[in-house]
Amino acid sequence: MGLGKQREIKLWGAETMRRSEALIPLSHDHHALVTAKRINELCKQAEAEIQEYWAAKREVILGDMKPHFDIEEASLIPLLKDNGPDLYARLVSYHEQMTELLENPNFSSAIQFADLLKQHVRFEERELFPWLESQYSQQFLANIMRNSS
Secondary structure (H helix, E strand, C coil), rough: CCCCEEEEEEECCCCCEEEEEHHHHHHHHHCCHHHHHHHHHHHHHHHHHHHHHHHHHHHHHHHHHHHHHHHHHCCCCHHHHHHHHHHHHHHHHHEEEEHHHHHHCCCHHHHHCCCCCCCCHHHHHHHHHHHHHHCCCCHHHHHHHHHCC
């Protein structure tokens, strides 16, 4: 089969190529590659910025979270071990995973940490704390927290 009538078309930049006249409109539609290239460039820039932020903040975040984790583990875990084993397992798992991610300097750890931190906060606010409030008096919880800090 012949290619039929062809002509030279200019693609991105200085590149030219011979293309069947029938396919030229489709080739012109591929200008979307410019958009894809720009998106890729922005992602690389964002990745570099995130990597830089993560490198600068990992130790600070760990320093802030470690006491928080210690208080939760000292005060809440004894309440959860026997009465809320699922909540206990999830709390410990979140703490372990976040600590592990904070020790890793790579970009994917930063992204995973951000997602996991959101999940952890939602878990505490929507499940763990309401459960504790339903099981224990405000005074009891206040005493536990005071004794843990």
